[in-house]
Amino acid sequence: MARILIVEDDPNTLSGLIEILRDEGYETVGVKTGKEALKILENDYFDILLTDLRLPDINGLSLYEKTRTTRSGMKTIVMTAYSSVKDAVEAMKKGVYEYLTKPLNLDELFITIKKAIQESEILSENIELKKQIKKSYAFENIIGKSKVMLEIYRKIEKVAQSQSTVLIRGESGVGKELVARAIHYNSPRANKTLVEISCASLPETLLESELFGYEKGAFTGAVSRKKGRFELAEGGTIFLDEIGDISESMQTKLLRVLQEKEITHLGGTRSIPVDVRVIAATNRDLELALQQGKFREDLFFRLNVIPIFIPPLRERKDDIPLLIEYFIKKTCEENNRPIMRISEEALDLCMNYDWPGNVRELENAVENAIVLGEGDIILPEFLPLTLYSEADRNFMKNMNSHIDEDSYRKRMEFAERMILKDAIDKAGGNKSLAAKNLKISLRTMRYKIRKYNL
Ligand SMILES: Nc1ncnc2c1ncn2[C@@H]1O[C@H](COP(=O)(O)OP(=O)(O)OP(=O)(O)O)[C@@H](O)[C@H]1O
Ligand SMILES: [Mg+2]
Numbered sequence: 001m002a003r004i005l006i007v008e009d010d011p012n013t014l015s016g017l018i019e020i021l022r023d024e025g026y027e028t029v030g031v032k033t034g035k036e037a038l039k040i041l042e043n044d045y046f047d048i049l050l051t052d053l054r055l056p057d058i059n060g061l062s063l064y065e066k067t068r069t070t071r072s073g074m075k076t077i078v079m080t081a082y083s084s085v086k087d088a089v090e091a092m093k094k095g096v097y098e099y100l101t102k103p104l105n106l107d108e109l110f111i112t113i114k115k116a117i118q119e120s121e122i123l124s125e126n127i128e129l130k131k132q133i134k135k136s137y138a139f140e141n142i143i144g145k146s147k148v149m150l151e152i153y154r155k156i157e158k159v160a161q162s163q164s165t166v167l168i169r170g171e172s173g174v175g176k177e178l179v180a181r182a183i184h185y186n187s188p189r190a191n192k193t194l195v196e197i198s199c200a201s202l203p204e205t206l207l208e209s210e211l212f213g214y215e216k217g218a219f220t221g222a223v224s225r226k227k228g229r230f231e232l233a234e235g236g237t238i239f240l241d242e243i244g245d246i247s248e249s250m251q252t253k254l255l256r257v258l259q260e261k262e263i264t265h266l267g268g269t270r271s272i273p274v275d276v277r278v279i280a281a282t283n284r285d286l287e288l289a290l291q292q293g294k295f296r297e298d299l300f301f302r303l304n305v306i307p308i309f310i311p312p313l314r315e316r317k318d319d320i321p322l323l324i325e326y327f328i329k330k331t332c333e334e335n336n337r338p339i340m341r342i343s344e345e346a347l348d349l350c351m352n353y354d355w356p357g358n359v360r361e362l363e364n365a366v367e368n369a370i371v372l373g374e375g376d377i378i379l380p381e382f383l384p385l386t387l388y389s390e391a392d393r394n395f396m397k398n399m400n401s402h403i404d405e406d407s408y409r410k411r412m413e414f415a416e417r418m419i420l421k422d423a424i425d426k427a428g429g430n431k432s433l434a435a436k437n438l439k440i441s442l443r444t445m446r447y448k449i450r451k452y453n454l
Contacts, residue, residue, distance in 0.1 A: 002117045005044075006030040007037045007051035007063065008079070017050070024110060034058035041067055046074055047117055053080040053088055053099075061091045068095065075116040079104065140182040142175060143326045146316035152179065152308065159306050160186035165258065167243075167303045168281040170310035173360030176281040177241065179308060184237040189277060192236030195229045200245035207250060209266050212257075218267025230263050230274045237277045243303065244284030244295065255299045278303070313355040313362065320350055323359060327366040328378070340370060342378040345414055349380050353387045380414065381421060388418075417452040420445075424454065 004026050008014040011032070018030045029046070031037050034055045041049075049067065051060040058066075064076045075097040080088040088099035097119075098112050138144075139153040159166055160183050168176045177196070184194040199207060209218070213228030230238060246254065257263055258278065262271040280303050289295035313319065324342055332339045342350075346369075355361050369382035420434070427433040435445035448454070 001025065001027050002047040002113075003027045003029070003045065004048040004050055004113070005037060005040065005046040007032075007034065007049070007055065007060070009033065009052060009056050020106065021113075024113075026113070032056075034060070034063045037063055038066060041071060045071075047120060048113055049074055049076040050113075051076065051078055053078045053084060053091065061087070061094065061096070064091065064096050065094065073120055075120050077112055077116060140178070140185065142178050142182060143323050144316065144319040145322055146319045148311050148316055149319060152310065155308060156182050157186060159183060159308075161188070162306070163277055164305040165278045165280070165303055166306045166308060168279065168308045168310065169286070170283065171312045171356075171358055172283045173358035174310040174312060175359055176283070176310060177239075179310065180239045180241075180279045180281060183279060184239070184277075187237070187277070189236050193233055194237045194239060195233040196239040196241060197229055198241040199250075200242035204247050204250060207246070208253065212253070212263045212265060214266035215268040218265070222267065225265070228263060228265065230257065230276055231272065233274075233276045235275055237279060240278065240280040242282055242284075243280040244282035244286055244289060248294075248296070251296045251299050255296060255302060258299070258302045313358045317351055320362070321347065323362055324350060324366055327363050328370065331367050331370045335370070337370070338376060340373070340376050340378055343380065346378050346380045346383055349383055349387050381418070413452075416448070417454070420448055420452060421454060 004021055006014060006017050006021070006028060008017060008030065009032050014030045014032065018028045021028045029040065029044075031040060034051075034057045037049070037051070049064070049071075051063055053060040055063070060076075060078045060080075064078070067074065067076075076095075078088055078091050078096055078099045079102055080099055082101050085099070085101060088096075088101075092099060097116050100109060100112060139156060142149070142153070144150075144152075156179060166180075166183060168179050170176055180196075181194065184190060197207075197210060202210060205219075209222075209226070209228070211228050211230060213226050213231060214222050216222060216225050240254075257274070260271070261275070262273045264271055286295055286300060290297055290300060324347070328340055328342065350362070350365075357364075365384050365387070366378075368384065369378045373379065373382040420438070423434040423438050424431060427437060431445055431449065432442055435442050438445070440448075
């Protein structure tokens with residue numbers, strides 16, 4: 001049952017309203033002044049505030065403004081004499097839901113209240129929905145609702161609280177860096193620094209001096225003492241990306257840091273204690289590297305205290321539509337364009353593709369399609385060509401297992417559209433020439449152009 005707070009200084013009108021609205025099935029409370037209303041609102045919840053605009057103490061508009069932030073779900077309806085409609089309109093501009101002129105028309109009153117309640121119900125449903133979506137489909141900037149991703153969110157939350165070393169593994173572009181950041185920013189170290197370094201991008205000696213720092217004169221060019229990244233991350237987290245690419249001697253040095261929790265500057269002798277949480281990531285097959293003796297087993301076990309594996313996108317295809325939607329929104333907003341949507345065929349294509357470059361490849365494809373595309377729909381032809389052959393292969397594969405007339409037709413039409421478009425392009429936009437090259441009549445061509453909106 002919806003609850004209405006009525007504020008009206010005229011006792012007859014007040015008692016009349018209380019009764020009428022009660023008869024309509026609402027729970028009503030009536031007061032004569034703004035102050036009394038504020039007092040009641042401190043501890044009680046109402047769906048609707050129905051108030052006279054002119055009250056003896058504070059007016060209806062300031063009453064609304066005082067409750068706006070604390071009672072954001074409540075809708076305010078003001079009642080006003082015909083002579084002060086202007087004030088009522090002003091009040092609506094400030095966010096009051098509706099005004100009603102006195103003498104009140106009861107039908108209008110009932111309809112307005114009903115509408116206001118419906119809207120606030122929709123609104124609160126929306127807020128609830130948004131909260132749920134946010135909770136289950138995303139973690140920080142990580143998007144995905146597949147079972148594995150939900151498990152990864154839970155794991156991030158848990159491991160963030162511990163100090164243990166984390167090893168994040170997965171193919172290139174699956175989101176290892178995002179996960180590393182999410183762990184740091186959800187950990188008690190969040191207000192300290194997260195230092196990120198890609199171990200593959202630097203030659204060995206440089207990597208060493210970057211990580212551990214150096215003393216003045218440690219090597220040519222070391223004109224002054226410099227702190228290493230481990231020191232810069234003091235109290236925080238260091239993210240060692242592409243750890244599978246470091247040399248054997250670096251492996252030994254890193255192992256020492258993990259064991260002793262101290263570093264030594266290049267050219268220095270003093271040990272410097274460091275309090276740093278280590279997160280490492282790699283897309284390498286470390287088990288193979290272990291077998292081949294290319295990666296130290298003891299280092300592997302030191303790093304792999306908490307393993308997190310992010311599966312490739314092709315193994316969690318139910319994340320694809322959500323990711324596409326997310327990247328569309330992101331790119332359109334960045335480019336100040338109205339939000340586009342993706343056509344069914346284009347989405348089909350994305351779902352049938354294996355995404356060897358994983359989420360990064362998908363992100364690039366969507367970005368490209370938006371930049372290259374026209375209109376407000378992403379059509380298949382705006383997607384990278386690599387998607388087609390792959391999708392066709394998968395299509396052929398699936399064809400033997402289940403034959404679905406609808407998907408046959410879709411594929412045919414899709415292929416036909418592509419061929420027509422290609423022929424028209426090659427003919428420099430000349431449609432009769434394109435028809436001739438395709439050995440179809442101009443009439444058929446015209447028909448297909450209309451059909452496929454070419
Ligand atoms: N689940 C996801 N939600 C949103 N964006 C994602 C997701 N996964 C990856 N991305 C985006 O894809 C791109 C690649 O992700 P990231 O750099 O974390 O991959 P990676 O696993 O570290 O790859 P590499 O091994 O090549 O370094 C980034 O732009 C990232 O924002
Ligand atoms: Mg990375």
